[in-house]
Amino acid sequence: MSFGNKKTEIEGRELRYTAIKVRIYPTPEQAEIMEKTFDACRYIWNRMLTDQQEFYAATDKLFIPTPARYKKDAPFLKEADSQALVAVHQNIQKAFLDFFSDPKRYHHPSFKKKKDRICTYRTYCHHYHGKAPDSVRIEGNGIVLPKVKWVRAKLHRRPLHWWTLQYATVMKNAAGKYYCSLLYQYPAKQPEAKRPAPETTLGLKYSVSHFYVDSEGRAADPPRWMAEAQPKLDAMRQRLSRMVPGSNNYNKLLQRIRLLHEHIANQRLDYAHKESRRIANAWDAVCVRTDNLAEMSQRMKYGNVMDSGFGRFKYDLEYKLTRQGKQYISVDKATPTSQTCHRCGCVNTAMNRRNKRWTCPDCGAVLDREVNAAINIKNAGLAQLSA
Numbered sequence: 123m124s125f126g127n128k129k130t131e132i133e134g135r136e137l138r139y140t141a142i143k144v145r146i147y148p149t150p151e152q153a154e155i156m157e158k159t160f161d162a163c164r165y166i167w168n169r170m171l172t173d174q175q176e177f178y179a180a181t182d183k184l185f186i187p188t189p190a191r192y193k194k195d196a197p198f199l200k201e202a203d204s205q206a207l208v209a210v211h212q213n214i215q216k217a218f219l220d221f222f223s224d225p226k227r228y229h230h231p232s233f234k235k236k237k238d239r240i241c242t243y244r245t246y247c248h249h250y251h252g253k254a255p256d257s258v259r260i261e262g263n264g265i266v267l268p269k270v271k272w273v274r275a276k277l278h279r280r281p282l283h284w285w286t287l288q289y290a291t292v293m294k295n296a297a298g299k300y301y302c303s304l305l306y307q308y309p310a311k312q313p314e315a316k317r318p319a320p321e322t323t324l325g326l327k328y329s330v331s332h333f334y335v336d337s338e339g340r341a342a343d344p345p346r347w348m349a350e351a352q353p354k355l356d357a358m359r360q361r362l363s364r365m366v367p368g369s370n371n372y373n374k375l376l377q378r379i380r381l382l383h384e385h386i387a388n389q390r391l392d393y394a395h396k397e398s399r400r401i402a403n404a405w406d407a408v409c410v411r412t413d414n415l416a417e418m419s420q421r422m423k424y425g426n427v428m429d430s431g432f433g434r435f436k437y438d439l440e441y442k443l444t445r446q447g448k449q450y451i452s453v454d455k456a457t458p459t460s461q462t463c464h465r466c467g468c469v470n471t472a473m474n475r476r477n478k479r480w481t482c483p484d485c486g487a488v489l490d491r492e493v494n495a496a497i498n499i500k501n502a503g504l505a506q507l508s509a
């Protein structure tokens with residue numbers, strides 16, 4: 123799992139950030155410490171948010187108290203990792219600054235609920251001088267975390283020796299599994315920018331039925347994981363509805379449903395990474411239209427747009443291209459790519475949206491709707507570069 127590049131430059135190099143997410147297996151005692159830290163972070167967030175709202179209503183100014191102010195009234199906060207509480211303070215400050223800078227894009231910070239299925243907290247790594255080890259580190263087949271100490275982990279990948287650990291994020295998902303995401307920073311050489319040519323540029327058009335169709339006429343057609351698992355999910359939900367909530371059988375079946383949803387999400391994520399890597403390695407530039415998938419899902423009666431994972435696929439594709447010095451070109455969603463003939467440029471506004479093929483009224487070309495749109499997206503992206 124990786125993140126985008128940092129723009130900071132150091133002697134011709136740029137700072138990059140890469141996260142290594144691993145499964146951890148805490149003992150019951152360690153899990154209890156993590157649960158206390160989850161609760162402390164939620165409590166401190168809600169108290170800070172309440173006090174800020176009262177202060178803002180009285181003075182019309184932004185002020186968020188530090189975590190130390192609440193430790194007298196809530197002694198249980200001392201049992202949690204202090205760095206996790208500091209991270210909560212920084213997160214809520216950033217949330218308010220983002221909201222005030224662009225209210226249309228960012229929502230007002232909201233209260234956290236105790237019944238949230240996903241719990242997280244972040245702890246920063248302190249690098250000590252001399253023989254003292256770092257506060258967060260990989261040690262053998264486990265990870266050392268403040269308060270928790272050494273916890274066993276499944277390390278599928280290890281950092282390189284010049285990487286610097288910034289912080290660790292501990293998470294418990296809806297299925298009750300614990301994970302730790304380690305964020306590393308390292309300097310990397312800036313890749314040589316590649317000037318894309320028409321023959322090395324690909325256009326991608328989102329497709330409800332095919333996931334995407336490219337300008338070469340190929341369709342992705344990945345497995346429909348949710349649709350394949352739907353009969354099994356429906357059967358388990360019917361059995362669950364006849365059980366007594368809170369009973370042992372109810373909880374066991376509910377856990378099976380959560381594990382199945384996790385499996386589907388992992389399948390979707392695995393495909394997004396592999397397909398984006400294949401395209402990023404094969405092409406120098408990729409043009410994609412900036413479709414709003416949320417709006418599209420509301421307009422469409424059939425087809426689960428949000429379940430496709432196309433948004434995650436675009437995110438992965440963009441940072442993988444950028445790291446290789448290649449171009450990810452966003453084309454405005456208002457561009458009439460489906461209605462425009464890529465051969466003569468005629469715009470057919472009378473075309474029925476349900477037609478998969480249509481004939482150009484000017485040149486007579488018979489066009490596949492989605493392939494034609496992908497070619498127009500590619501042409502529009504190349505026009506943006508040359509402008």
